[in-house]
Amino acid sequence: MKKFLINLGLLLLMVVALVIWTKLPWIGAVALAVLLALWMLLTRTGRQASSVTAVGMGTLRQRIGSSSVIVIGIAGVVGVLVALLAMGQGFQATLQGGGRDDTAIVLRGGSVSEAQSVMTHDDVNAIEQAPGIARDAAGKPLVSAELVVAASMRKKNSDDDGNAQLRGVDDSAWALRPNLKIVQGRKFKPGLRELVVGQGAQREFANLGVGDEVKLGRQRWKVVGVFASGDAYASELWADRKEVAADYRRGDSAESVLVKLSSASAFAPFKAALAADPKLKVEADTTKAYFAKQSAGLAKIIRIVGLVVGVIMAIGAVFGALNCMFAAVAARAREIATLRAIGFRGGPVVVSVMLETMLLALLGGVLGAVVVWLVFDGYTASTLSGFSDVVFQFKVDGALIWTGLKWALAIGFIGGLFPAVRAARLPVTTALREL
Amino acid sequence: MKYLHLIWAALFRRKSRTFLTLVSIIAAFVLFGLLDSVRVAFTAGNDVAGAGRLIVNSKMSMQQPLPESLGARIATVPGVAAVASANWFGGVYQDPKNQVVSFAVSPNYFDLYPELNLPADQRAIWGKTRTGAVVGAALAKRFGWKIGDKIPLQSTIFPSKASGNQTWTFDIVGIFHARDPAQAGREQMLMFHWKYFDENNAFGSGTVHWYVVKVAHPAQADAVAHAIDAISANSDHETKAQTEQAFQASFIKQMVNIGFIVTAIMGAVFFTLLLLTGNTMMQAVRERTNELAVLKTIGFSNTSVLAMVLAEGVLMLVLGGAIGLALVSLIVPALSAKSGGMMPVHAVAGSTWLVGVLLMVLIGAVVGLPPALRAMRLNIVEALRMGA
Numbered sequence: 001m002k003k004f005l006i007n008l009g010l011l012l013l014m015v016v017a018l019v020i021w022t023k024l025p026w027i028g029a030v031a032l033a034v035l036l037a038l039w040m041l042l043t044r045t046g047r048q049a050s051s052v053t054a055v056g057m058g059t060l061r062q063r064i065g066s067s068s069v070i071v072i073g074i075a076g077v078v079g080v081l082v083a084l085l086a087m088g089q090g091f092q093a094t095l096q097g098g099g100r101d102d103t104a105i106v107l108r109g110g111s112v113s114e115a116q117s118v119m120t121h122d123d124v125n126a127i128e129q130a131p132g133i134a135r136d137a138a139g140k141p142l143v144s145a146e147l148v149v150a151a152s153m154r155k156k157n158s159d160d161d162g163n164a165q166l167r168g169v170d171d172s173a174w175a176l177r178p179n180l181k182i183v184q185g186r187k188f189k190p191g192l193r194e195l196v197v198g199q200g201a202q203r204e205f206a207n208l209g210v211g212d213e214v215k216l217g218r219q220r221w222k223v224v225g226v227f228a229s230g231d232a233y234a235s236e237l238w239a240d241r242k243e244v245a246a247d248y249r250r251g252d253s254a255e256s257v258l259v260k261l262s263s264a265s266a267f268a269p270f271k272a273a274l275a276a277d278p279k280l281k282v283e284a285d286t287t288k289a290y291f292a293k294q295s296a297g298l299a300k301i302i303r304i305v306g307l308v309v310g311v312i313m314a315i316g317a318v319f320g321a322l323n324c325m326f327a328a329v330a331a332r333a334r335e336i337a338t339l340r341a342i343g344f345r346g347g348p349v350v351v352s353v354m355l356e357t358m359l360l361a362l363l364g365g366v367l368g369a370v371v372v373w374l375v376f377d378g379y380t381a382s383t384l385s386g387f388s389d390v391v392f393q394f395k396v397d398g399a400l401i402w403t404g405l406k407w408a409l410a411i412g413f414i415g416g417l418f419p420a421v422r423a424a425r426l427p428v429t430t431a432l433r434e435l
Numbered sequence: 436m437k438y439l440h441l442i443w444a445a446l447f448r449r450k451s452r453t454f455l456t457l458v459s460i461i462a463a464f465v466l467f468g469l470l471d472s473v474r475v476a477f478t479a480g481n482d483v484a485g486a487g488r489l490i491v492n493s494k495m496s497m498q499q500p501l502p503e504s505l506g507a508r509i510a511t512v513p514g515v516a517a518v519a520s521a522n523w524f525g526g527v528y529q530d531p532k533n534q535v536v537s538f539a540v541s542p543n544y545f546d547l548y549p550e551l552n553l554p555a556d557q558r559a560i561w562g563k564t565r566t567g568a569v570v571g572a573a574l575a576k577r578f579g580w581k582i583g584d585k586i587p588l589q590s591t592i593f594p595s596k597a598s599g600n601q602t603w604t605f606d607i608v609g610i611f612h613a614r615d616p617a618q619a620g621r622e623q624m625l626m627f628h629w630k631y632f633d634e635n636n637a638f639g640s641g642t643v644h645w646y647v648v649k650v651a652h653p654a655q656a657d658a659v660a661h662a663i664d665a666i667s668a669n670s671d672h673e674t675k676a677q678t679e680q681a682f683q684a685s686f687i688k689q690m691v692n693i694g695f696i697v698t699a700i701m702g703a704v705f706f707t708l709l710l711l712t713g714n715t716m717m718q719a720v721r722e723r724t725n726e727l728a729v730l731k732t733i734g735f736s737n738t739s740v741l742a743m744v745l746a747e748g749v750l751m752l753v754l755g756g757a758i759g760l761a762l763v764s765l766i767v768p769a770l771s772a773k774s775g776g777m778m779p780v781h782a783v784a785g786s787t788w789l790v791g792v793l794l795m796v797l798i799g800a801v802v803g804l805p806p807a808l809r810a811m812r813l814n815i816v817e818a819l820r821m822g823a
Contacts, residue, residue, distance in 0.1 A: 069714045076707040080700050109601070112531050115498065116591040118638070150496045152675070161675075163497065217495045218671050248499065249671075281600070309466060309700060316462030316704070320711040323455040327718060 010421060014414055021410055026402050029409075049348035049355075052339060056356045059332065066324040067360055073317040074364030074411055075371070078404040080313060082372045084306030085403065086394040088299045091383070094392035095295035097231030099288035101264040102134075103176055106257040106274065109281045113294065114148050114256045119282070121252045126280055130273045132266030133259055136175065142260035144173040147241050149248050151216045154206045162389050164205055165236040166216060168244030168254075176258050180233060185210040185225030190240045193247070196225040198234035200391030204382055208237075217247035232291070235382070235391040258287070298383070314411055321415025325357050329423040336423050337431035346424035353420035354413070361412025365405045372396060372404075438739070442747050445723065453751070456715045460755025461762065463708045464791060468763030469770075470697045471787040476620075487653035488547065489660055490682040492645040494673040498523070500642030501672050503633075506541070508666050509646055514659040516651045519544040520643035522632060525591035526603075526625065528578055535574065535588060537625040539632030547649050550614050551621060557582070557609030565631050569609035571622030580607050588625075594637040603635070648676070705798065713802040716748050720806035727810050728818035741811040748803020749796055756795035760788060 024032075040046040060067055106127055111117035119127075124145045133141045147168040155162045171190065174180065188194035195214070202208045212223045221239065228234060245251060261267055264286075271284045285293075329336070336349055377396040382389050447453055491509065493499035503520070510518045519541045526537035542562060545553050553561075553569055561567045570580060580586060584607045595603045605627055613621045633640040650659045660676035667674045720727070727740060735743075764783045 065714050065717065069710050072710055073707045076703045080703050083699075112527075112591055116525055118592075150498055152494060152496055217499075248495065309470070312462050312466045312469075313704060316459040316466075316708070316711075319455045319458040319462070320707070323452055323459070323711070323715060326451065326455070 010417060014417060018410055045345060045347055048344055049351040052344060052348050052352035053355050056352050063328055066327055070321045070324050070360045071364040071367065073320045074361050074408045075368035077310060077313040077317045078365045078368030078408050079372045081306060081310035081407060082369055082396060082400050082404040083376050084302065084309060085400055086376055086396045088302035088306060090395040091392045092295045092299040093395055095232050096291045098233055099291035101286055101288050102261045103287045104259045104261055104267055104270060104284045105287050105290050106259065106282050106284045109283050117255045119254045119257060123280060124254055124257055126277060127257050130270055132261050132270040134262045142172045142175055144170040144176055144258045145241065145254035146258060147244055147250055147255050149244060156204060156206045162205065164201055164389060166244060167236045167238050168241030169238055170241055176260050180227050180229040182225050183228045188224055188239055193219055193221045193243050194224045195221045196227055196238045197223055198236050199226060199228050200234035201237055202226055204389055204391055219247050232390050235389055314407060317411050318414050321357060321411060322418060325416055325419035329353060329419045333426060333431045337426060337428045340428045349424045350420040353423050354416040357416025358409055358412035361408045365408025369401045369404045438743055442743055442750060446747050446751060452715060456712055457755045459711055460708065460752060461759040463704050464756040464759025465762050466704055467701055467791060468760045468783055468787060470700060472767050472783060474697050475784045487650050487656060488679045489648040489650060489656060489676050490645055490679055491648055491663055491674050491676040494675040500644055501674065503641050503643050506646055509648060509663055512659060512662045514651050514655050515648055517543065517547055517649040519547045519647045520629060522629060522644045523592065526588040527591060528588055535625050536623055539629045540626045541629050544626060547647050550618060551611050552614050553609050553611040561608045564606055564608050566604060566606050567608040568605035568625055568627040569611055570607055570625045572610055572612045573622035574625060575610050582607055582610060596635050596637050709798060709802060716802050716806045720744060720810055724818050727813055728815045731815050737811045741807045744807035744810045745800060745803040749799030752795040752799035756791055760791050
């Protein structure tokens with residue numbers, strides 16, 4: 001009965017500690033580590049704990065096999081978790097990268113994405129008259145009506161076709177996306193069938209070098225330039241809207257209208273003005289909000305998958321660590337009993353076993369995070385968003401690595417707690433007698 | 436076999452250790468079963484039922500419409516048994532989040548999909564109802580639709596002439612089921628008449644987005660596909676005909692390379708598992724040095740000691756793996772019910788079990804081998820002296 005209560009208490013303690021731990025910011029963890037170090041240096045029991053830990057660490061070498069199981073097991077958990085989260089974050093960052101507060105996108109009411117929207121020539125003219133639109137030096141409103149088409153293209157080094165997003169834009173499109181820079185060649189000339197391709201698209205699809213010709217729709221197009229933007233636009237091919245509309249028989253319609261506002265605060269009156277116009281059935285959103293909405297669904301799925309896989313792997317790793325630490329405690333039973341016999345208290349023994357497990361776990365976490373960072377940071381992948389390919393990069397940053405290390409330490413905590421308590425509660429006489 | 440109880444006793448010599456190891460193995464195989472089921476779900480549909488069907492869409496872009504008149508010309512290509520057409524509709528119900536997979540189809544569409552079962556009387560009524568729609572059982576359940584309901588759907592693409600906005604009204608006249616429960620994902624669709632779509636569509640008419648072609652002999656599928664593409668070659672609506680499998684596979688390939696991710700995760704998991712169980716086995720055998728020496732003393736041959744230790748490793752993996760996969764077969768149906776058709780898998784696939792069992796035996800043998808070899812080479816005299 002007493003044993004059962006103690007185990008129940010340990011279980012509760014574990015849950016409480018885990019809940020606090022998940023909420024703890026990194027500064028709190030550092031503070032805990034400092035407190036622990038001070039305790040070990042300054043108090044009598046603390047010094048006892050540090051010497052027991054030193055003894056334990058000294059025998060690590062003889063247990064290199066089982067210690068490496070803990071390290072590598074936890075490295076695996078942290079590696080997979082961080083890689084999957086990095087994928088979700090990279091995808092979201094790429095899609096949201098193009099969003100700004102002072103740029104609005106206008107779609108037909110009810111449309112979820114550009115591909116579903118249609119705007120007539122009259123709509124575009126009416127939108128240009130709305131208040132709050134920034135103007136260029138010549139006094140022309142900075143508005144770009146755009147048309148996107150999912151163009152079938154051959155993938156690079158493959159016999160498959162993918163869907164490239166071909167975007168027909170107006171002259172002001174460049175001014176509306178200050179992130180976007182031509183890195184090779186030049187912009188297309190209006191009225192010619194010329195393409196400027198994003199770096200991501202160039203990596204994904206065949207025959208997109210400057211000077212190449214590709215067949216899109218009914219016509220042949222010449223690639224005249226390459227642009228970089230670091231967001232979803234980099235997966236696109238850009239051309240003159242009128243030429244794209246002619247090739248794909250879209251008349252003079254557009255799908256979306258992009259508007260540069262005079263300031264971020266001009267958005268509310270701009271949106272209200274569009275809503276008040278009875279002829280217009282459109283909805284405006286800042287590009288920041290629009291891109292965030294576009295990426296939310298898939299990013300959430302990737303995150304959930306990452307967490308589920310992480311939890312299952314963590315369960316496996318916890319039991320692996322428990323196994324190894326129980327074995328370690330059993331192997332050191334005599335040694336621990338001797339320490340108890342000469343006057344060491346139970347507390348220092350608990351601390352030393354837990355500290356050892358958590359240090360091994362930390363080592364594993366760092367190992368996993370570093371490997372993932374080396375391999376996957378900047379790793380390029382592509383996926384389907386709506387109808388078209390989006391190229392994105394995995395992003396491993398400090399916050400993600402910290403999440404991984406937190407998981408590692410939590411696994412170490414659980415894996416060390418029970419063996420540590422068993423070590424401390426070992427009856428001295430039986431342990432000494434046992435061989 | 437006669438040594439089974441001996442192996443069993445050795446395995447559970449230290450109950451807590453074996454239990455802890457088993458949980459790790461179970462976790463690994465639960466993960467394997469889940470991930471492999473997801474992979475199977477995403478590659479489902481590449482089955483026999485789809486054989487002999489071609490999808491013909493615009494070569495320029497999946498969204499680019501083709502003339503409706505092309506259907507009659509495709510039907511004249513030798514080797515074509517039947518032609519049906521479909522259009523994207525992009526329906527949402529009540530909230531933009533509730534996307535409904537909805538197509539405007541030609542009247543004979545269901546003839547080409549024998550795996551979908553629409554009762555004959557409901558189909559007859561559908562034929563007579565201009566605004567009639569038939570829905571899959573899973574979709575009907577999701578929104579609580581019944582036969583006789585009048586439902587508004589918003590099209591995210593096409594405005595309706597009747598309402599002057601995006602709202603289209605349909606009468607639900609039939610509910611279809613997938614004949615094979617493994618394909619319940621197909622019950623998430625709504626189909627209505629192309630004729631209604633064409634007349635009521637404010638964006639003009641006379642187009643379809645893709646044709647479904649049934650070929651008389653699946654072996655000729657490629658030749659027929661070429662012949663279909665030849666009809667429109669060099670016109671302004673060139674087509675791309677491909678088998679249904681190829682069409683779906685290209686979609687999936689573009690999503691993310693699921694196979695790669697699954698393999699990478701499982702690689703990490705099984706490598707760790709190998710180390711973990713390998714370590715446990717090594718410990719277990721080292722502890723029993725004494726007993727093994729006794730076994731050899733009373734006449735067990737070197738090979739039978741080897742086989743027994745090896746069998747212990749395999750038994751441990753098979754035990755944990757089987758429990759893990761059994762858990763997955765409990766989880767998967769629940770998951771599939773919760774996912775609202777995103778994951779149309781109701782049971783762990785046979786191929787998953789097969790690969791799983793192979794992995795269990797393989798990993799068991801690999802982790803069992805080093806301690807087994809050690810046990811085989813054990814020198815009786817030394818071992819007995821050491822253990823004393």
